[in-house]
Amino acid sequence: MASKLQRLFVKSPMGTGAEIALLPEQAHYLGNVLRLKPGDHVLVFNGADGEWCARLTAIGKKKAQIAVEHQTRPQGQGPDxxxxxxxxxxxxxxxxxxxxxxxxxxxxxxxxxxxxxxxxxxxxxxxxxxxxxxxxxxxxxxxxxxxxxxxxxxxxxxxxxxxxxxxxxxxxxxxxxxxxxxxxxxxxxxxxxxxxxxxxxxxxxxxxxxxxxxxxxxxxxxxxxxxxxxxxxxxxxxxxxxx
Amino acid sequence: MASKLQRLFVKSPMGTGAEIALLPEQAHYLGNVLRLKPGDHVLVFNGADGEWCARLTAIGKKKAQIAVEHQTRPQGQGPDxxxxxxxxxxxxxxxxxxxxxxxxxxxxxxxxxxxxxxxxxxxxxxxxxxxxxxxxxxxxxxxxxxxxxxxxxxxxxxxxxxxxxxxxxxxxxxxxxxxxxxxxxxxxxxxxxxxxxxxxxxxxxxxxxxxxxxxxxxxxxxxxxxxxxxxxxxxxxxxxxxx
Structure with a gap:
């Protein structure tokens, strides 16, 4: 029931143009398991700023970088x-x-x-x-x-x-x-x-x-x-x- | 939340005095893992006749025998x-x-x-x-x-x-x-x-x-x-x- 684009939790602040370095294990998963390449897209969220579409700008064995493009879903309130x-x-x-x-x-x-x-x-x-x-x-x-x-x-x-x-x-x-x-x-x-x-x-x-x-x-x-x-x-x- | 006596599902008909041979894996579990001995008790059920207390009458590496003693719970009806x-x-x-x-x-x-x-x-x-x-x-x-x-x-x-x-x-x-x-x-x-x-x-x-x-x-x-x-x-x- 997952979205078709890979979703990743990141700890950084989010907004159009933000450049974010992914964790080594995230880079490994995207590059070596999913075999994504620069230019491919992922969805990212930080638990506070909603969900955003981001573009992979660089990917290596243990390093990857994304550029945040646009928001795909606003942050909703869940139950208290x-x-x-x-x-x-x-x-x-x-x-x-x-x-x-x-x-x-x-x-x-x-x-x-x-x-x-x-x-x-x-x-x-x-x-x-x-x-x-x-x-x-x-x-x-x-x-x-x-x-x-x-x-x-x-x-x-x-x-x-x-x-x-x-x-x-x-x-x-x-x-x-x-x-x-x-x-x-x-x-x-x-x-x-x-x-x-x-x-x-x-x-x-x-x-x-x-x-x-x-x-x-x-x-x-x-x-x-x-x-x-x-x-x-x-x-x-x-x-x-x-x- | 399990009962303190080990519970076993058996396929045999149940009733006071019934003697039932357990499966090899049940014998192994009772004897080698729980280290039960002849005279120890277990609870047994067959899905139809309620739950019964039974006494181990013999236990070996891959064989065990029980004698059914008395009913501990009647068979209830669950939801259809x-x-x-x-x-x-x-x-x-x-x-x-x-x-x-x-x-x-x-x-x-x-x-x-x-x-x-x-x-x-x-x-x-x-x-x-x-x-x-x-x-x-x-x-x-x-x-x-x-x-x-x-x-x-x-x-x-x-x-x-x-x-x-x-x-x-x-x-x-x-x-x-x-x-x-x-x-x-x-x-x-x-x-x-x-x-x-x-x-x-x-x-x-x-x-x-x-x-x-x-x-x-x-x-x-x-x-x-x-x-x-x-x-x-x-x-x-x-x-x-x-x-």
Whole structure:
């Protein structure tokens, strides 16, 4: 479903006439894998200035240069939707970062819970996965990646205007659509717990917060990466930008 | 989120006192990886008779035998929900079969579309992935896996009492919740197209069917495996067993 022109995330400011040096790995990919030549076009975005068409002006083994020509899409606003997740094993964590980006989240926040197995989180790798998903899926906003933080600390410092929706395995089997529909428009966050679910005390602490909404994701247990796409889909459809 | 006892899918009829020989790979996993011994317990299910606790009576390098003791969960009915999908590349297809199983679909039906790249589909591998997801996620019903069929032929032979919901990239940006809520209870199917979307003529043929409901999955392009979890979540929440 990608655009026909290769899309690249770049960190530089964007505008007609801007000349940008690409990263060595981008140069390698364009030159050695796609075999592009000077004069060929790519699409570039920096997460802030929309999407632009650019012309390759030079390309070597590890270096490439582009000249930005014209804007192809303005920068859109995505939902104000933070995504908090207990880190899981690497392959599924890669996947989770990609999927959350496709679902349009604005922030990836690893949350260390009592049952979190993987305490070390490679935030550079999360960022790379988010960028890859944005490049491939035509997304203009790359989510901000925050360093891991204990869930208890995140709750202590929570901005109470932001609704925190969590997929609660212990929730009564009530309609998640009804629960979400009863909420008014406000900044949002979705929290997906660790494999094995939240510790009882931890769940109780969550339930005590006035800004927390537990929702049920049905009668079947799901892996954390499945639950995250499912929960983000419901939130986008009822409260986000899928309406 | 798995049960603490290892869960195994077996093909044998189930009941107290039944003695079942496990597959060589199951014997290997229980004996050499988990290091279980005779007398240890496992959970077994066959997709029809619920979940049972069984005792290992013998275990060798490639052979193991269990004696079924008592039922731990009755066989539940899942949603009558077929899942039609254009085959994609292998790693993501594995993932898609696992995710659809977690979402509770009753049938996996590969549908060959005009833009389908992977014409060959390994149905044994789809089945193995569905079983793996069912084992790990406490699911009792393993979806039926059907051989690949052309989408046009599937439409020609469609049972019109079954609603076919498809994630339509070209759909007007309308609320998918409203579109689904307007439907009455009936057997369901979800169709996810190929990367690159449906061919125009193919989409027109879909739109002409009285049993087809197109829904929008928002303003961002998603990979097919993401769209499938998102679409199945909305369908389960509005028309399926998440209510």
């Amino acid at each position: 939707l933070h995504y908090l997740f207990a880190p899981i094993k690497r392959a599924r964590l890669d996947y989770m970062a990609q999927k959350a980006t496709e679902m349009g989240v604005s922030r990836l926040q690893p949350a260390i819970t009592r049952r979190t197995v993987a305490e070390r989180v490679n935030t550079d790798r999360l960022k790379a996965n988010a960028i890859e998903a944005a490049e491939q899926c035509g997304i203009l906003r790359v989510p901000e990646v925050c360093p891991p933080e204990k869930l208890s600390k995140l709750l202590d410092h929570w901005d109470e205007s932001r609704l925190l929706i969590f997929a609660d395995e212990a929730a009564a089997a009530a309609s998640p659509i009804e629960a979400l529909s009863a909420q008014t428009a406000r900044p949002l966050a979705v929290l997906i717990g660790p494999e094995g679910g939240f510790d009882t005390e931890e769940r109780n602490a969550l339930m005590r917060q006035p800004f927390v909404l537990p929702i049920s994701l049905g009668p079947r247990v799901m892996r954390a990466d499945t639950a995250s796409v499912a929960c983000l889909a419901l939130v986008n459809a009822v409260l986000g930008d899928w309406r | 929900l077929h899942y039609l999908f254009a085959p994609i590349k292998r790693a993501r297809l594995d993932y898609m079969a696992q995710k659809a199983t977690e979402m509770g679909v009753s049938r996996l039906q590969p549908a060959i579309t005009r833009r389908t790249v992977a014409e060959r589909v390994n149905t044994d591998r789809l089945k193995a992935n569905a079983i793996e997801a069912a084992e790990q996620c406490g699911i009792l019903r393993v979806p039926e896996v059907c051989p690949p069929e052309k989408l046009s032929k599937l439409l020609d032979h469609w049972d019109e009492s079954r609603l076919l919901i498809f994630a339509d990239e070209a759909a007007a940006a309308a609320s998918p919740i409203e579109a689904l809520s307007a439907q009455t209870a009936r057997p369901l199917a979800v169709l996810i197209g190929p990367e690159g979307g449906f061919d125009t003529e193919e989409r027109n043929a879909l739109m002409r069917q009285p049993f087809v409901l197109p829904i929008s999955l928002g303003p961002r392009v998603m990979r097919a495996d993401t769209a499938s979890v998102a679409c199945l979540a909305l369908v389960n929440a509005v028309l399926g067993d998440w209510r």
